[in-house]
Structures are given as structure tokens and as C-alpha cells.
Amino acid sequence: MLLKIDFTNCDREPIHIPGKIQSHGFLIVIDQDFIVRYHSENLSDYLKGLPNVILGQPVSSLQPLIDRNEPPEYISNLIVLGKTNGFQQTNPFNAHIGSKTFHLIISSFDKYYALEFEPSESDTGNDIQRQVGRSISEMLTDRNLQKILNNTVIQVKKVIGYDRVMVYRFAEDGHGEVVAEAHNPELESWLGLHYPESDIPKQARELYKLNHTRLIADVNAEPANVLTEADNETPFDMSCLQLRAVSPIHIQYLKNMGVASSFSISLFYKNELWGLIACHSYSPMFIDYRSRESAKLIGKVLSSSLEFKQDEEDQQLHDKFKSAVDELTKLMLKDNSIEDALTGHQITLLDAVSATGAVLVFENQIFKLGRVPNDVQLTGLLHWLKTNITDSFYYTSKLPSAYHDAAFFKDVASGIMVTTLSREMGEYVIWFKAEQLQTVTWAGNPEKTGKIESDGTITLSPRHSFEAWSQTVTGTSLKWSNEEVKSVVRLKSEIMYAINQKAGAIRMLNEKLKQAYEELDTFSFTISHDLKNPLSSIKSFAQILMRDPDLKPQTLKVLERINNGANRMNNMINEVLDYSRIGRSDLVLNEVDVKPIIIDHVNELQLVYDVQPGAVIIGDTPKIQGDAVMLSQVFANIISNAVKYSAKASPQKVLIEGKDTGSEVVYTITDNGLGIDIKHLPRIFELFNRMDNVGDIEGSGVGLAIVKRIIEKHKGKIWVDSELGMGSTFHIAFPKQ
Structure with a gap:
């Protein structure tokens, strides 16, 4: 009976424990006592005269076969050197086996040391290490990101000599697209082709984060099994090994494309996998360890360039949206009518994000800007929001997929961003993005799961054919950017502040x-x-x-x-x-000197969390009007969070400072810690809300909710700027009485 293949199970394939290695090298794994506990079965192919199994033997007994000119304790000395200076700095070592020179790569994990032996010469015929510096200069000759990517694939192809070199970018859903390419003249172009998420599943992408280069030297070579004692049932985790064998599914996938060898370099943005420099050869091709390490530099330089260009674009958007929100804030505090301030001037709600339409639902009225659904459609949408969306903040670029009636007005509202002003009163600010028709060209039909051959076997591949297959995507808008999310979060804070200032008691x-x-x-x-x-x-x-x-x-x-x-x-x-x-609680308002309050909290935290001297910097601390007890609670919570969540940063840095703007005093507490995922920012001050990335750091999820209530009681404002992995800045504005 033939089984139907479901390629969603690619995500569950244990590719980090294949139990095999690529056979162009061999592997020995020793314990802390330098006794062999695992080794590849091809050991005797390289070390002539060895028995097939040497488990339990001291590694020193192999030394004469590895390098006759070195003493028996040579390998143990190398391990001591690597532990002292870091294996990343000392690898690779040269090992002379017979008439050939090998690279010895040593890595440490758990209670073992892995010794990987690979040939020291590449098949490319090029001196990759020497050419990398010149190639990087050529890559960066242009300021335009696309041209940098185009230059990169050309230079990498020159250096490593593969038949096809691509920059492969991952989308949010995990699928990939070829965004730059250089190839031999006889090959067809794959530029612009999309590949489904199952081609490089989630656990494979995680390994690309650990290993910044990955070589598959020959897809047709039989891998060598890794042997261990019969009573050892612990799978050997090869996540960080250079020789780790390849998934059979991926091997078949490469064979179906006619690829004999592949090499990839990881590309990162903000420590997340952005994409790969993916290289294909149609004949076997080995690249030695030193050359692969040199190729990493290309990935690092390109990753830095990606980050710089993206940050530059984000900063431009940030400045644009911030200017609009600042102007709307002034208008709301100046005008008697909040709705007129948001919709009746040259700068409106539409300028706070890159939207094609906006609606303000406020005090039983609907105010429209730009292209929006008609009244009947809006009524249905508002009912759906109140019935189905429980979060105070919601956005999607695929509204018809979530709300089926939106298909009737997808031309004006395929994307939607909603911030709730009052759920009970049905008050919202809604932004719309029009439909963006897309034609996505896939490398073969992405829904094809396999092919039954004439002998009844199934060819394991996401598809057998890689001919271009086009798909028109409807009901989708341009995505909402992180800068747009931040802008709306801040604007909501300003709207709520204005509402509380002008209408508080009346609305209750x-x-x-x-x-x-x-x-x-x-x-x-x-x-x-x-x-x-x-x-x-x-x-x-x-x-x-x-x-x-x-x-x-x-x-x-x-x-x-x-x-x-x-x-x-x-x-x-x-x-x-x-x-x-x-x-x-009644406020006891006085002029409060917060400097001693801050110093007391910092001194206490330095003792509790063993904070290094100089890690916490206290700048200007202007006095503020407020209740001293409550204000102490505010600073205790915010500073404690900054210290706790930046404890693992090296070096740790927390900055506390205040500024008198004339109309208010604004304190900022900045850290370089874990940061906050953009999806959590709208709910950061809600009761019992804790982030996914806090791990075992103590906390109840109540502190920030208490802080927000105290600040609102003082008629102040609090907001946060943060990015995951980049730290956080909390802003607290106290009005001058």
C-alpha cells in the first residue's frame, strides 16, 4: 500500500539528529576523559589499519595514524588551547594523514568534543580567502539595496565558481523568493520565482541561524553512519557540526532540480534570518573550511548593509509619522472638538500611517477620510469588529480571509488597522489599505506533494516539476509596517489623553x-x-x-x-x-524631588541583581508635581524592569533622565535588554500581560498596569518605544501644575 506524502511533516523531520555524516570527511566524538564515544563508520577509510569499531578507545591511540610527527597528547593539547581561546578562534587545525593534509575542526557541546576531519583543499580552484576582500569592495559600490544584491551574486559566483548563485529572501510566512541571481549562460533564470515554506521548513531555518554556512558537497555520495555503544540510546545532536548529513527529502529535492552540490551563506536582519545566498553546482563541489569561514564575511557584510538600508528607510517613515502625530496632538489639545482635530485640518488621521482611507467612529458619529467602504458595509464591519475582535488593537493585510463580507469591498479595504477607543461605546479609529493585486510566480505548483513513479515508488519532492507556475493573489493589501504599528500605538495614547483631559467626567x-x-x-x-x-x-x-x-x-x-x-x-x-x-486613593500633590527616590531604587537593585558599576546612568532629574508615594511606585516598577530585562546584555546599559519641556516634564528610562515584540506593544499596559520572551524572569504582569493607572491619575502620559532584541525606552510625561 502506498502512503500519501504530506509535506507539512517536513517541519517535524529531526534533521539535527540524522545519525549520519557526509562522507567527504570523518568524525570522532570523545568525552571529557578523551575516550571515543561516537565515530563515523568510514573512519578506517581514512585511517588505514584501524578496526571497524574503536569505541571506548583513548583518542591518543589514534594519534600516530592522524599525524606521526605529533606526540600522543596532541589532540588533548588542542582541546585545552581551544577551551582557553575559544574554538571559533583556533579552528581549524592542520592534520597530516598519510600524504594528505586535513582540516581538523573541534567543537564542544554538552559533555563531548567533536573532532571533524575534512580535506584542506577546495574543488573550486580559486583562492577564496584572497578574493573575498576584493569581492566585498565590488559588492558595496552602490547605495541602492537591489544593486548591492545584484553585485553580491555576481561576485560570489566569481569567487566560488558555482553554476548558479541566488539571494533567496524569506517572507513572513516562511516561503522564499529569488530576489537576485547570477547564472551560467546556458541555464534559465529563476529570478522572481517563489518557493513554498516546505522547501526550507522551520527547523531547517533554525539551523541556518546556528551555522552561517552550509555545504552539501555531493548529493549522490552515500552518507556514513555514526556508531556508538549498543546501550547508548541518546541521539547525537549534530546541529553545529560541519559534516552533518542531509535530510533524504532535501537530497531528493536537489536531485529533482538536477543539482549535485549546494552551498549557502546565511543573511540576517536584527538577528533574525532574512534569507540566504544560495549557490548551486551541477557537478560535485567541495569548499574547504577556511574558505567557508571567509565566505561568512560576505554574509556578515551583506547583512550589515541590509540592516543599514532598512533602518534608513524605517527612520524616514518614523520621522514622517512622528511629525504627523505631533501635529495631531497639538490640534487635539488646542481644538474644542477632538474629531475636528483628527479629520478637519491639513494633517489628518491618514497621515499617521500609509493608508488609502480612514474612519473615526466617535460619539455616535462616523467621520470618513479617503477611500472607505460605504455606510452599509461600514455598519457590517463595525458589528463584526465588536463581535469578533476582543483585542484593543488589530490589523491584517488579508481582511477578506478573516471577514468574508469584506470581499465585496476588497478594492478599498483589503487591509485594515483598528485601534479601539471604547469597546462599550463602539468607538474606533480604522485605517484601510486598498487591494494590491499580485501575480506570484512559483517554481512549480506549490500544492503538488509528490509523484508516483512507474515502479510504484513516490518521488520525495514538494513537486517534480519546477516550471514557472503563476498564481494571482487577490484580497490582499500591502503589509502594515512596524513603523505604522508604532505610530498608531502612540496616536491612540495621545487621543485617549486628549479625551480624558477634555471629556473625562462627562463621558462617565x-x-x-x-x-x-x-x-x-x-x-x-x-x-x-x-x-x-x-x-x-x-x-x-x-x-x-x-x-x-x-x-x-x-x-x-x-x-x-x-x-x-x-x-x-x-x-x-x-x-x-x-x-x-x-x-x-486621594492624591497628595507636592513638589517632588525624584532624584533621591531614583538613587534609592537603583542602589537596592544593584544589590539584588548584582549590577555592574556604571551599568545604570542617572542623568538630569527635574522636580515634578505629584504624590511622592505613588511616584516612587512608578519609578520602582519601570527601573526594576529595565534592570531585570537587560541583565543578560553585555555590557548592560540603563539610562534614566528627565527633561523639562516648559509645559511638562518627560522622564525616559532606556535599556538595552530583551525588548518587546511589536505585536505586544498595544497591550503592554494591560493587567496580567507578560511577553513571550521573558523566560524565567520574575514578574506578575501587574506592575505596568499599576504604573499606567498612577500616571493617568496624575493626568500624565506613558508610552514605550521598543524592538525585540534591541531594548526598550519608556517615556513618562508629567504635566506642570
Whole structure:
């Protein structure tokens, strides 16, 4: 019975533990005592006179076969040298085996050292190391990014001599596109072709982040098995090995294209995989380790150029949108009518993003700008938003896929970005992007999963044919950029500030507010009484049991976890109670000198988190009007987050400074830590909201919600600028009384 192949399972193929290596070299894995624990079965092909299996032997016994001119402890000395200076700095070492010279690449992981032996000469015939510097100069002769990519493939092809060299860029959904290409004259062009995500699945892309170059020397060569003791059932993780064997699916894929050898160089943007320099040869081609390391430099230089060009474009957009939001902020504070400030001047909502239309739904009125759906269509869209979108911020470039009725007005609204002003009152700001018809040309039908051959076998390939196959994409707009998201997040903050300043008490229903406060009082009492009492009992009993000297270590560990869990829950209850009380607490306004407050918090954090001297810099600290106790809580939360989430940065840097603008005092707290994913920015100040990337860093998700309530009680503003992996800057603006 033939099985149907579903290529979605490519994402689950364990390509990091293939149990085999490419056979142009051989592998020996030793433990901390320099005893051989794994080795490739082709060892005796290179080291003549060895038995087929040498597991359990000291590596020093192989030294005469590896290099007769070196002492038995030669390899152990190399490992000591690598551990001292870093294997990345010391690799490769030269090893003389018979009449041939090999590169020895040593890597360390877990409790093992991997010794990989490869030929020291490439098949290219070119001195890649010497040519790389000249090629990089040629790559960067133009300021235009596309021309830089075009120059890159030409130069890389000259250097390594492969038949086809491409720059392959990954899209957000994982599929790829050839955006630059150089090839032999007899080959057809693949420029502009798209390839489905399954061609380079997720786990393969993760390995490209670890190994910045990847060589498949000969797709037709049989891989060599990696041997270990019969009782060792632990798979050998080859993620970082140069010789790691190739997935059979990928090998068949390359064969179907007629490719005999491939070589790739990873390209990055902001530490994320942007794409690859993908090289194909139609005959076997080996590139030695030193040459591959030199080729990495090309990837690093091109990655830096990509980042610079993209940052330059982002900065231009940022400045444009910031200027528009600044102007709208002035208009809202100046005009009596918020809706007129946003829609009735030369600068409008449309200028805050790159949209083709916008709608403001405010105080039972709808204000339209640019190209928008008609009234009936808007009514249906607003009902869908209120019924289906629970987040306060939502955007998509494929609205008809989420809201089917949008297909009737996709020409004006295939993309939508929505920020909710008041869900209860049905108040929104909505931006639209028109449909952008696209013709995507795939390298073969991406939905084809395999081909049944005449003998009943199935050819493993996402498709057997790579002839261009075009697909027209409808119901899609241009994507919303990160800068547009940031702009809307900031604009919403300014709109809400203006609303609170001008309409706060009027927009509130006093009776409903009174009822809410009564319910909050009941809730606070329930937490403080019905939850804290049982917690105290749990903690007390756990502490009593921990005093028993006959407890087993495992039991004591469990009791400690119970005690710590009770402490964490008690802290969370206290924070929730603090959050509930802020709205009802009276402000005690005074002129507050925040400098000693900040210094006290910093000194305490330096002790708790072992912060290096000079890591936290305190700049100007102008005085502000406010409640000293509440303001201390604000700075404690923000500074604590900055220190905690930048703890792993090297060097760690936290900057705290204030500026008096005349009408307000603005404090900024900047760190170079984990940063915040753009998708989380709109909800950063919501209760119990924590980011995906915080790991085991302590926190309850309540602190920033408390900070926001305190700032709003002071009639101030708080917002954040952040990018994942690039740190965060929190801005707190206090009005001058």
C-alpha cells in the first residue's frame, strides 16, 4: 500500500539528529576523559589499519595514524588551547594523514568534543580567502539595496565558481523568493520565482541561524553512519557540526532540480534570518573550511548593509509619522472638538500611517477620510469588529480571509488597522489599505506533494516539476509596517489623553462607576480575606513540615517549592489589591524631588541583581508635581524592569533622565535588554500581560498596569518605544501644575 506524502511533516523531520555524516570527511566524538564515544563508520577509510569499531578507545591511540610527527597528547593539547581561546578562534587545525593534509575542526557541546576531519583543499580552484576582500569592495559600490544584491551574486559566483548563485529572501510566512541571481549562460533564470515554506521548513531555518554556512558537497555520495555503544540510546545532536548529513527529502529535492552540490551563506536582519545566498553546482563541489569561514564575511557584510538600508528607510517613515502625530496632538489639545482635530485640518488621521482611507467612529458619529467602504458595509464591519475582535488593537493585510463580507469591498479595504477607543461605546479609529493585486510566480505548483513513479515508488519532492507556475493573489493589501504599528500605538495614547483631559467626567456614567467601585470593594475583600487566609495556612504548614530533620531531600525540595509558590501568590494578591485601590486613593500633590527616590531604587537593585558599576546612568532629574508615594511606585516598577530585562546584555546599559519641556516634564528610562515584540506593544499596559520572551524572569504582569493607572491619575502620559532584541525606552510625561 502506498502512503500519501504530506509535506507539512517536513517541519517535524529531526534533521539535527540524522545519525549520519557526509562522507567527504570523518568524525570522532570523545568525552571529557578523551575516550571515543561516537565515530563515523568510514573512519578506517581514512585511517588505514584501524578496526571497524574503536569505541571506548583513548583518542591518543589514534594519534600516530592522524599525524606521526605529533606526540600522543596532541589532540588533548588542542582541546585545552581551544577551551582557553575559544574554538571559533583556533579552528581549524592542520592534520597530516598519510600524504594528505586535513582540516581538523573541534567543537564542544554538552559533555563531548567533536573532532571533524575534512580535506584542506577546495574543488573550486580559486583562492577564496584572497578574493573575498576584493569581492566585498565590488559588492558595496552602490547605495541602492537591489544593486548591492545584484553585485553580491555576481561576485560570489566569481569567487566560488558555482553554476548558479541566488539571494533567496524569506517572507513572513516562511516561503522564499529569488530576489537576485547570477547564472551560467546556458541555464534559465529563476529570478522572481517563489518557493513554498516546505522547501526550507522551520527547523531547517533554525539551523541556518546556528551555522552561517552550509555545504552539501555531493548529493549522490552515500552518507556514513555514526556508531556508538549498543546501550547508548541518546541521539547525537549534530546541529553545529560541519559534516552533518542531509535530510533524504532535501537530497531528493536537489536531485529533482538536477543539482549535485549546494552551498549557502546565511543573511540576517536584527538577528533574525532574512534569507540566504544560495549557490548551486551541477557537478560535485567541495569548499574547504577556511574558505567557508571567509565566505561568512560576505554574509556578515551583506547583512550589515541590509540592516543599514532598512533602518534608513524605517527612520524616514518614523520621522514622517512622528511629525504627523505631533501635529495631531497639538490640534487635539488646542481644538474644542477632538474629531475636528483628527479629520478637519491639513494633517489628518491618514497621515499617521500609509493608508488609502480612514474612519473615526466617535460619539455616535462616523467621520470618513479617503477611500472607505460605504455606510452599509461600514455598519457590517463595525458589528463584526465588536463581535469578533476582543483585542484593543488589530490589523491584517488579508481582511477578506478573516471577514468574508469584506470581499465585496476588497478594492478599498483589503487591509485594515483598528485601534479601539471604547469597546462599550463602539468607538474606533480604522485605517484601510486598498487591494494590491499580485501575480506570484512559483517554481512549480506549490500544492503538488509528490509523484508516483512507474515502479510504484513516490518521488520525495514538494513537486517534480519546477516550471514557472503563476498564481494571482487577490484580497490582499500591502503589509502594515512596524513603523505604522508604532505610530498608531502612540496616536491612540495621545487621543485617549486628549479625551480624558477634555471629556473625562462627562463621558462617565456616575451610577455605573459607583456600582463598579462597590463591586471592586467586594472583590478586594474577597481577595484579602478568602484567599490570603488559606495561603497563610499553606505557608505555615509547609514551614512546620520543613523543620523535620528526617525529611528526604526530595520532600524538602517539594515543600520549599510550596512555600515559594505561596509567597509568589501572596505578592500577586498584594499587587492586585494595590491596582484596585489606586483609582480610589486621594492624591497628595507636592513638589517632588525624584532624584533621591531614583538613587534609592537603583542602589537596592544593584544589590539584588548584582549590577555592574556604571551599568545604570542617572542623568538630569527635574522636580515634578505629584504624590511622592505613588511616584516612587512608578519609578520602582519601570527601573526594576529595565534592570531585570537587560541583565543578560553585555555590557548592560540603563539610562534614566528627565527633561523639562516648559509645559511638562518627560522622564525616559532606556535599556538595552530583551525588548518587546511589536505585536505586544498595544497591550503592554494591560493587567496580567507578560511577553513571550521573558523566560524565567520574575514578574506578575501587574506592575505596568499599576504604573499606567498612577500616571493617568496624575493626568500624565506613558508610552514605550521598543524592538525585540534591541531594548526598550519608556517615556513618562508629567504635566506642570
